[in-house]
Amino acid sequence: MNKMKLIMDVDPGIDDSLALLLAGLSPELELMAITVVSGNIEVHQAARNALFAMNMIGRKDVLIAKGCELPLQRNYVDATDTHGKDGIGEVYYPKEDPTNKQSASEVIIRLLKQYPNEITIAALGPLSNLATIIQMDREVLKLAKEIVIMGGSVNVCGNCSPVAEYNFWCDPHSAKIFFDAKLPNLSLVPLDVTYKILLTPNMRETIRQFKTPISQYVVDITGFYVDFHWAQERTLGCVINDPLVIAYLLDRSILTFKSGHVAIETEGLAMGESVVDFRNTDRYGSSNIAQSVDSKKFFELFLSRLFHEHMEDIQRMIEKRMIL
Numbered sequence: 001m002n003k004m005k006l007i008m009d010v011d012p013g014i015d016d017s018l019a020l021l022l023a024g025l026s027p028e029l030e031l032m033a034i035t036v037v038s039g040n041i042e043v044h045q046a047a048r049n050a051l052f053a054m055n056m057i058g059r060k061d062v063l064i065a066k067g068c069e070l071p072l073q074r075n076y077v078d079a080t081d082t083h084g085k086d087g088i089g090e091v092y093y094p095k096e097d098p099t100n101k102q103s104a105s106e107v108i109i110r111l112l113k114q115y116p117n118e119i120t121i122a123a124l125g126p127l128s129n130l131a132t133i134i135q136m137d138r139e140v141l142k143l144a145k146e147i148v149i150m151g152g153s154v155n156v157c158g159n160c161s162p163v164a165e166y167n168f169w170c171d172p173h174s175a176k177i178f179f180d181a182k183l184p185n186l187s188l189v190p191l192d193v194t195y196k197i198l199l200t201p202n203m204r205e206t207i208r209q210f211k212t213p214i215s216q217y218v219v220d221i222t223g224f225y226v227d228f229h230w231a232q233e234r235t236l237g238c239v240i241n242d243p244l245v246i247a248y249l250l251d252r253s254i255l256t257f258k259s260g261h262v263a264i265e266t267e268g269l270a271m272g273e274s275v276v277d278f279r280n281t282d283r284y285g286s287s288n289i290a291q292s293v294d295s296k297k298f299f300e301l302f303l304s305r306l307f308h309e310h311m312e313d314i315q316r317m318i319e320k321r322m323i324l
């Protein structure tokens with residue numbers, strides 16, 4: 001099988017951790033590196049969380065490299081209100097630090113030069129690492145085959161302000177550098193579609209009943225997130241944004257897109273807003289913006305990859321309309 005070479009730039013994070021599981025358990029993907037950035041939680045703890053997720057699925061082979069500790073210009077605001085003080089729902093698992101000493105930017109630049117036009121980058125956190133690379137070398141990210149970003153809110157409210165989504169709000173200056181760089185083959189997966197990826201209480205209970213180490217882990221880390229969703233917006237369950245990017249890489253029919261130009265506001269009331277002009281669709285300087293999502297396909301794929309030994313149960317739950 002010709003595997004898709006993938007680098008994941010992440011800030012785990014509960015939903016980032018789920019995205020890592022999905023990627024690490026998908027044989028179509030060659031996970032070349034996980035690069036980590038401060039976002040939901042500061043980068044050192046985020047790196048431990050990434051390593052824990054990979055250890056959980058027996059993927060000790062994947063390189064984990066730490067990147068930016070802080071946003072480029074603004075004060076760092078983590079999202080521990082959403083993800084817990086340890087970044088993964090206050091489960092306080094024993095944590096091991098990744099041993100690799102190369103930085104995220106060194107790893108990404110080295111791999112892109114080694115495999116020009118072959119690597120997909122999935123960026124699921126603030127864009128500080130990618131903006132740092134652009135500042136070091138304006139051309140090198142153009143060597144990526146494709147870059148898919150989770151971030152922004154286009155026609156829906158943000159989750160940090162009426163107009164801003166966390167990844168762009170946390171480091172708006174990096175997001176601006178990134179979108180101003182006119183990179184080819186960019187796709188944006190904003191809150192407009194990720195809001196529809198709701199892990200419902202029934203799904204979570206079904207996962208709990210599987211009683212495997214992975215199911216226990218998923219149930220453990222999502223508890224805090226569920227409580228946050230209830231307290232914040234009276235939603236039952238939790239929205240798991242980041243794995244949608246990975247699912248789309250595995251099945252392109254999960255999302256539909258429309259081309260548009262993304263500009264990022266860095267100051268004031270609208271700081272972190274992603275302003276999309278759908279009238280401007282130059283190949284360079286425009287992005288594919290996700291418009292609609294097949295959430296049923298997403299969850300079928302997600303559940304079947306994480307809990308393949310329970311495929312029959314998953315199908316029965318779907319037939320009984322207990323889930324999906």
Ligand code: BDR
Binds near residue numbers: 079082125150167241
């Ligand atoms: C994004 O921000 C983080 O809290 C999540 O991990 C996701 O990447 C959603 O706004």
Ligand code: CA
Binds near residue numbers: 013
């Ligand atoms: Ca994230």
